[in-house]
Amino acid sequence: MSATILVVEDEPAIQSLIEVNLHRAGHSVILAADAESARRAVQQSLPDLVLLDWMLPGMSGIDFARQLRGDARTRRLPIIMLTARAEERDKIEGLDIGADDYVTKPFSPRELMARIKAVLRRNAPQATDDLVELGGLSLDPATHRVTAGGTEINLGPTEFRLLHFLMAHPERVHGRSQLLDQVWGDHVFVEERTVDVHIRRLRAALETTGHDSLIQTVRGSGYRISAQ
Numbered sequence: 001m002s003a004t005i006l007v008v009e010d011e012p013a014i015q016s017l018i019e020v021n022l023h024r025a026g027h028s029v030i031l032a033a034d035a036e037s038a039r040r041a042v043q044q045s046l047p048d049l050v051l052l053d054w055m056l057p058g059m060s061g062i063d064f065a066r067q068l069r070g071d072a073r074t075r076r077l078p079i080i081m082l083t084a085r086a087e088e089r090d091k092i093e094g095l096d097i098g099a100d101d102y103v104t105k106p107f108s109p110r111e112l113m114a115r116i117k118a119v120l121r122r123n124a125p126q127a128t129d130d131l132v133e134l135g136g137l138s139l140d141p142a143t144h145r146v147t148a149g150g151t152e153i154n155l156g157p158t159e160f161r162l163l164h165f166l167m168a169h170p171e172r173v174h175g176r177s178q179l180l181d182q183v184w185g186d187h188v189f190v191e192e193r194t195v196d197v198h199i200r201r202l203r204a205a206l207e208t209t210g211h212d213s214l215i216q217t218v219r220g221s222g223y224r225i226s227a228q
């Protein structure tokens with residue numbers, strides 16, 4: 001599993017403990033010590049998950065989480081709150097604003113990694129190594145292979161990530177800027193027609209086994225993968 005995880009934590013010792021363990025688990029890590037730098041990091045590229053400390057200098061973690069939930073672009077970004085506060089009402093407030101999970105300090109790194117894995121499985125399946133299947137296509141992130149009825153389909157790295165994201169979120173329409181965010185990790189400096197170019201390449205690759213029709217263009221909105 002290799003996800004990009006934004007860690008918002010102001011205590012250097014905890015920051016590096018988390019960083020070491022995330023790297024060991026195969027994830028990429030972006031570090032921020034306060035909400036303001038976290039906000040800038042998110043603006044640049046969307047992480048797959050945010051580990052967010054409650055008590056931060058300046059804006060609190062809970063207010064930052066609220067901000068993320070209030071913005072269409074980050075509304076569904078998985079958030080795990082980290083906190084030294086173990087009181088029940090804090091936990092309720094944390095889950096109330098839409099945090100996906102809540103971990104109390106001190107935590108065992110193993111438990112934290114397990115929680116991260118569970119939240120990613122639920123909310124960011126494209127960041128996991130789980131095999132995905134749809135309409136006769138099978139994509140295995142662990143071996144980087146796509147097959148259709150035993151025939152291997154060769155894809156470039158971008159087409160592979162694009163297909164993985166679409167297959168992990170079937171039937172939903174994804175706008176170009178959303179795909180840039182999720183697949184390229186950049187919605188500012190990459191042009192939207194780049195998406196069209198790679199969709200075209202993906203369809204061409206899938207044509208050999210007749211699976212190109214799974215990828216549908218939704219006029220004025222974007223693209224979707226559908227087995228129907």
Ligand code: CA
Binds near residue numbers: 011054
């Ligand atoms: Ca703190």
